[in-house]
Amino acid sequence: MSAFDTRRLSALVRKESLQAVRDPSTLLIAFVLPAVLLLLFAYAVSLDIRTVRIGVVVESPGASSQQLAAAFAATRYLDVTFAHDRREVADRVVAGELRGFVVIPQDFEQRLAERSGQPLVQVVTDGSQPNTANFVANYAQGVVQTWRAGMGGEVPSASIALEPRYWYNPELESRRALVPGAIAIIMTIIGTMLTALVVAREWERGTMEAVMSTPASVVEILIGKLLPYFALGMLSTLGAAALAIFVFDVPLHGSLAALLLLSAVFMVPALGQGLLISSLARNQFLAAQIALFSGFLPAFMLSGFLFEIDSMPAPIRAITWLIPARYFVSSLKTVFLAGDIWAVFVPDLLAMAAIGAVLFALARRATRKNLEP
Amino acid sequence: MPRRSRPLLTARLRAQVVKEVLSILRDPRSRMVVFAPPLIQLLIFSFAATLEVSNVDIAVHDQDSGRWSHELVARLDGAGFVSRVHPVGSGRELRRLIDRGEVIAALAIPPDFSREIAAGGTGRVQVLIDGRRSNAGQITLGYLTSIAADLGAEVEPGAAPVSALAVRHWFNPNLVYQWFIVPGLVGILAFFSALMLTALSIARERELGTFDQLLVSPTSTLEIIVSKSLPALAIGTVLGLLMIAAGAFVFRIPFTGSFGLLLASLVLFILSVVGIGLMISAVSATQQQAILGAFAIGVPAVLMSGFATPVENMPLALQWLAQAIPLTHFLVIVHGSVLKAMPPGDILANLWPLAAIAAVTLTMAVVFVRGRLQ
DSSP: OOSOOHHHHHHHHHHHHHHHHHSHHHHIIIIIHHHHHHHHHHHTSOOSOOOEEEEEEEOOOSHHHHHHHHHHHTOSSEEEEEESSHHHHHHHHHTTSOSEEEEEOTTHHHHHHHOOSOOSEEEEEETTSHHHHHHHHHHHHHHHHHHHHHTSSOOOOOSEEEEEEEESOTTOOHHHHHHHHHHHHHHHIIIIIIHHHHHHHHHHHTHHHHHHTSSSOHHHHHHHHHHHHHHHHHHHHHHHHHIIIIISOOOOOSOHHHHHHHHHHHHHHHHHHHHHHHHHHOSHHHHHHHHIIIIIHHHHHSSSSSSOGGGSOHHHHHHHTTOHHHHHHHHHHIIIIIOOOHHHHHHHHHHHHHHHHHHHHHHHHHHHHHHOO | OGGGSOOSSOHHHHHHHHHHHHHHHSSHHHHHHHHHHHHHHHHHHHHHOOOSOOSEEEEEEESOOSHHHHHHHHHHHHOTTEEEEEEOSSHHHHHHHHHTTSOSEEEEEOTTHHHHHHTTSOEEEEEEEEGGGHHHHHHHHHHHHHHHHHHHHHHSGGGOOOOOEEEEEESOTTOOHHHHHHHHHHHHHHHHHHHHHHHHHHHHHHHHTHHHHHHHSSOOHHHHHHHHHHHHHHHHHHHHHHHHHHHHHTSOOOOOSOHHHHHHHHHHHHHHHHHHHHHHHHHOSSHHHHHHHHHHHHHHHHHHTTSSSOGGGSOHHHHHHHTTOHHHHHHHHHHIIIIIOOOHHHHHHHHHHHHHHHHHHHHHHHHHHHHHHO
16 A cells, blocks of 8 residues: 555545635635734734824913924824813823823923923823833923924034934834734634644544545645645735735735745644644644644734844743744745845744644654554 | 423523533643633733833944944943844945844944034934834834933033923833733733633534534523523633732732722623624534634734724724724723722723623624524
8 A cells, every 4th residue: 555645635635625615714714814914904003103192281371381382282193182280181091081191380481491400391191001101201302302492592403313214114114014924923823723623623523533544644634634724825825915015005025936935834834733733632622722822822922023022031032932933924024025035034944844844743743642542 | 380480590500501611621621721821821921022122133333433433332232222232344244234134223333423523513323223123123213312312412511401301101100011911911811712712612512413402402592691601701700810810919010990890890891702702603503613703803803902002093993893892991991900090980981881792792692593593
């Protein structure tokens, strides 16, 4: 009996493909969910601050304080509510309606004239949202400085000036960095989640043993199972990439070939993980929970997609080395925004392939061991 | 039959509930998978999820080698957020390091930098930032700008501008990011656990064929829904409480609000999630459909809830849609209760939408199950 028969394999692949395509939930997860996710990453999950609602409390009746208040109202990023008493706005900060407020104090004109070193205005922020709080403090600082410079008076020109330029993303849109990373999340869902479920169902229903008892070898069965999901993952990547480029205006500076190669290699650890989970769990509930907590959530939180890996504490950074999505995200951002930089791709490809090989070896052991009681 | 009219918690219902609890918790592996991973994730993710920047590398191409450029490089070297400063000899090398992602930013100091400053002019430094890491890059630039401003202030000690602002951050004076992320993770992890548990409950019975038996038994639809809801409600609530306790005792986040109101909100929150899970379960023919359906609803819901990025940053239409997501309201309540000592009025403003969502989703679940009967 040959261990590898192409006719048998193609029959298996056909059977699995039909099974996959017939279930509407497969198509939902492979094509509808990616479109929804990309849409959300393009428009909803934005790390760019658009408008922050703040209060401006004008305690001083003077002309300069009115001008400063008007300067706050004229900014692009602040949506200002005026008040004359800080108690009016303080409660709204607690309620989360305002993210902070600026107080122009009663003796503002006096402080401005004296230059006694006393701060001119007070800024209170909602620290329960640290990112926004930082933004409010820095932006208020900028508004006051620009206003003072515009007053004429002393404009101490800075002795040192930084001239920033953002490479690969000159307009600095967070969606350009997020949308490529989102493809890694989608592929993790398809590769790990879907395969873990599909194979676990066979174990749960006992049909895996039935297939195992046929002349088909374990390798054939596994390839037959995985190939359709590999194809599904690649199709979904292509669809997501097309959406990213043509609808969401993310440039593809690298080559399509490199993108496909990266995606194909990422499918190896993704499918391997799904297979390992299913042969360990052997029922769909366990498989889903394990895939959620070991596949999807780490890909979301620990891949460098939303949160900077360098900034994590050392033990957590060590964990990220084990997460295939980490390498995929770094290469995806590069292939989309920077171009074909093989110095980035090659180490990432090798790492993904190595993790994939280990996962497949483990999955094979788990499958075989379980068949021989 | 005189004894047919009965209180809600009859022996039959009790038996149903016991059966549902057992079906989840009988298997020791399931027991572990329900409680352990969310708690471990809370510990790992709360350290991982930070929008601060630290431990990054910076490259410097110093063509000046004068007094001020040396001073600038020394300050970069000593800055807390920088792990290493790479001195490079050419613009090409600078570019290579950014391309490879080895440094997040690169400074090019021109030859006349110190001379310009000595002459009373402005020394200009070009900063190249890796736009692939757009958010971290912006934060890094902010840090670099304040280093440059500090150094610039030293050039003319007399002219140092007085700080025009006195800034106070309420509720979290040092802006510790964990104080923000841990309460959010409590909501997300409880949300996913409750959603998955209930999404599978009816679908599993249907796949195994036992749901038909349940339907032909004297059990009413309402009893089925109640018995399927209670275990997930109990598990989700216990999990939420464990994570809130971890926030207080492991992460030492001050708890300033009312515990009673938070508990009530937690129960209503889980109940509304259970309703969503049961709706998904009722329309699914297989467990795979139920899990993938839960995913297709759960992931977008988390993204729109304001966990990672504020709801007010989203387009208006999505902001409206976000109001229908239980997590959106629960996050406001949990952040408010933990950090802000939120008064009952503000909590209630977010509590009634939770109650409304729970009422709608649970009713829909009953309707869907009844619909399946015909």
